[in-house]
Amino acid sequence: xxxxxxxxxxxxxxxxxxxxxxxxxxxxxxxxxxxxxxxxxxxxxxxxxxxxxxxxxxxxxxxxxxxxxxxxxxxxxxxxxxxxxxxxxxxxxxxxxxxxxxxxxxxxxxxxxxxxx
Amino acid sequence: xxxxxxxxxxxxxxxxxxxxxxxxxxxxxxxxxxxxxxxxxxxxxxxxxxxxxxxxxxxxxxxxxxxxxxxxxxxxxxxxxxxxxxxxxxxxxxxxxxxxxxxxxx
Numbered sequence: 001x002x003x004x005x006x007x008x009x010x011x012x013x014x015x016x017x018x019x020x021x022x023x024x025x026x027x028x029x030x031x032x033x034x035x036x037x038x039x040x041x042x043x044x045x046x047x048x049x050x051x052x053x054x055x056x057x058x059x060x061x062x063x064x065x066x067x068x069x070x071x072x073x074x075x076x077x078x079x080x081x082x083x084x085x086x087x088x089x090x091x092x093x094x095x096x097x098x099x100x101x102x103x104x105x106x107x108x109x110x111x112x113x114x115x116x117x
Numbered sequence: 118x119x120x121x122x123x124x125x126x127x128x129x130x131x132x133x134x135x136x137x138x139x140x141x142x143x144x145x146x147x148x149x150x151x152x153x154x155x156x157x158x159x160x161x162x163x164x165x166x167x168x169x170x171x172x173x174x175x176x177x178x179x180x181x182x183x184x185x186x187x188x189x190x191x192x193x194x195x196x197x198x199x200x201x202x203x204x205x206x207x208x209x210x211x212x213x214x215x216x217x218x219x220x221x222x223x
Contacts, residue, residue, distance in 0.1 A: 035213070045153075045161065045204055047213040061212045095160055102149045102167050102208045107160035 002026040004096055004108035011114045017084040020111045022096030029077040030054040033099035036070065036081045038092040039110075046092075050099060051079055086115045119143055119207050123216035130223060134195045138219045140188045140205035149208040152181055152190045154201045155218075161204065165190065197223050 007021040022034065036048040049060035051070040058070050069082045083090060094111045097104035120143035130136050140150065148168040153161035163172045165181040168188060178193040192199055200223040205216040 044218045045206075045215040047215070059211060100166070103151050103163050103172070104153075104161075104206070105163040105172065107162075110160050 002098065002106055004098060004106055006094075006096060006108040006111045009112040009114070011116065012086050014087055014115055014117055016086050016115075017082055018086060018113050019080055019082045020094050020096075020113065021078050021080045022108050024077045024079075024098070029074060034070075034072075034079045035097045035099050035104055037095045037097060037104070037107075039095070040089070040092040043092075048081070048094075053079060083113075086113075088115050091115045118212055119146055119210060119214055121205055121207055121214055121216040123203075123205060123219045125219060126217065127220045128222065130195055130221065132195055132197060132223060136192050136195060136221065138190045138203055138205075138221075140183075140190070140216050142186045142188070142207060145185045146207055146209040148184065150181075150183070150188045151206045151208065152179075153204045153206065154199075155204065156201045164203075192221075195223055199223060 003025050005023045010018050012018050030053050033050050033052045035050050038046050048064055051058045053072040056072055060068050067084050072079045091114050096108040122141045124139050150168050151166040152164045154164050155161040164175050164179050168183055169181045180191050183189050202218045202220045204218050207214055
């Protein structure tokens with residue numbers, strides 16, 4: 001079945017960078033784009049950006065421009081999200097999701113990133 | 118950016134009840150609106166896309182409708198497992214945005 005498995009929880013200091021990976025299985029990796037979404041503790045969902053794993057084109061939310069980088073690796077069917085210059089407000093669960101024409105499905109299990117000094 | 122406002126923010130209902138959650142957009146948009154269900158500690162799950170198309174495997178008691186600036190999610194006969202937070206999402210334009218969520222307590 002289609003599955004997205006994300007890397008494990010991270011604890012980072014302010015100013016550092018974090019990488020979260022998302023490994024896809026159960027379908028042809030390059031056939032669908034990927035989104036990244038985050039959710040701060042007790043808060044709603046915030047879209048971060050999208051990557052096309054065939055060619056690597058990206059679109060980032062303006063809020064994250066300059067701090068966010070999405071990459072892909074076809075050989076391992078993995079997309080990676082890197083967020084730099086971390087601050088406490090970046091503490092959140094980060095999700096990858098497969099992008100359909102007009103839906104996100106499935107989602108990865110989520111990766112908690114904690115930013116604390 | 119298209120802002121989505123859900124109402125109510127919290128809803129308490131009983132098993133068997135029919136409930137409706139509304140999602141209002143800050144401007145007119147296409148039919149590219151989706152609904153997700155999220156349970157505590159879990160990733161969101163797609164319920165409905167393109168306003169009214171039921172995702173495979175989702176019970177038929179869930180339905181969606183709407184157009185323009187007002188969209189609704191209806192659960193026709195609540196079950197205990199429907200206790201969750203529900204989010205609407207617009208995919209009409211970038212940035213993709215979500216409503217603030219509606220917590221449904223059974």
